[in-house]
Every structure is written in C-alpha cells, then in structure tokens.
Amino acid sequence: MRTSLSRRLRQAVANLMEIPKDAILDLPRITIIGGLQLYVENHKGIVEFTDHRLRLALNQGEMIILGKHLVVKSIFSKEILIEGEIDGIQYVH
Template identity: 25%
Template structure:
C-alpha cells in the first residue's frame, strides 16, 4: 500500500488509481462512476449498493439504472440524492 501511495504522489495520480481502492466520480446529480468495484450487492430504482474494498458504496436517489458496467467500472444514472461509503 505504501509503495502505491509513493508512486501515486510521484506521478500526481489519485492514490485510488494505483492502490485499486474505490474511486467515485459524481457528474452533477445525474450520474456517478465507480471504479475498482467488487460487484453489485443490491439494485433497485431507488438504491444501488456496490461492493468496494473494505466496505459498501451506496447510491440513493430515484430512477436509478446501471448505464454501463465492466469488471473495473460501473456507471449509474438517474437522479442521485446521496452517495455513501460504509
């Protein structure tokens, strides 16, 4: 982990990119992209729970839908009200 942190600092990259930790990118209140996820745990039109390293990332809102999903990245669209990590 320390090695990844030092590399991220030298390359001026976010530590999450190097360490494989979750990285959430919010685009207004209409979409969120989560990188380095571990899969979908719960999926409804008001709540999406995603496994991430050391916990769960929960997106709450209305009209939620999975726009794109790969092994590394998931993009959720809809009206986003809350993004929470626990």
C-alpha cells in the same frame, strides 16, 4: 498487519512517484454529473440494486448510492455507470 504494511508501502510509493492513489491503492474513483449520472471506477461488483438504492462492493468496504429511478446504464469488470436522480452517496468502511 501485513496488509497494513503493504498498503502503507504502496501509499509511500504513490506519493514518491506522484502516481494517483486510486491507481496504486485500488481506491474507487467517482465522477458525478449534475446529480443525474454517476460513474464509478474500481468497484468489485453489485451487492444490492433497486430503483432507489445501489450497493457496490469495494476493495475495502461498500459504496451506497441513494436516489430515485436509478438505472445501471453500463457495467464492466471495474467500471459502472448509473443514471437517475442521485440524492446521496455513502461510503461504508
């Protein structure tokens, strides 16, 4: 219950102050370039990685990236760049 109230409060503040929700709510920001590159901000780490599937932990849930010849080109504490043939992205709550 406390988490829900805190989240609603942060969302109200973001709306009121016109702050991007990804910044205040720690949501993932995803940039995809032509199905060949995927950049994700605000991830919590790699859960599973193969050349056709990548699972990223998020603040709430996971993101699953499906494709072929997937490669992690760079990874930092909250940012990751993936290259390959990206076929799909799933968000699992």
